Amino acid sequence: MEYIQSSGSQYIDTGFAPTANYKHTIVFETLSSGTCYLCGTGSAGQRSGNVKLTGNNILDIYNNDSGTGSAAILGNVQLAQGKNTLVLDLRNASKSYVSLNGVDLETTNTKTYITSSLSVTLFSSGGASSLPLRIYESIIEQNGVVIAHFVPAKNSSGVVGMYDTVNNRFYQNAGTGEFTAGPEM
Secondary structure: OOOEEOOOOOOOOOOOOOOOEEEEEEEEOOOOOOOEEEEEEEEOOOOOOEEEOOOOOEEEEEEOOOEEEEEEEEEEEEEEEEEEEEEEEEOOOOOOOEEEOOEEEEEOOOOOOOOOOOOOOOOOOOOOOOOOOOEEEEEEEOOOEEEEEEEEEEEOOOEEEEOOOOEEEEEEOOOOOOOOOOOOO
């Protein structure tokens, strides 16, 4: 299928905790304005690697919770209408790299390692996002190796989720409700 869509109460827990050599590529689409998390780790007060969408399709990325003591890696970037491809690359020892739709964006600090003992979640940062989003694909790399490649799928029972083509594993909703399936491809 082309994508899976969350109404805001669904999310995927990937089971993978980021290390200092972390890269995440995610193809997504926002469906309404407001504040929500696209991906990250943790829960309130202990998030890291947050990709936060605010207002009218504005992108902010934080190395930890977007409150006290947080450090923005990138802020106030306007998203395109429709699908967007975000690459968050923290594998270089001297600088964080972020690109959006193939355009490299200047980050606000020299280096931010995103590490956590908590796993990366999609459609959230450690819990439901609260706004509808679509995810088309998500690729997680550590130490230059693809450790997970998530694509939208249905399991044999018809449950909508993400299938990891690297580890041959299906991930279903870790929140409440059900994902909406996009069109079959």
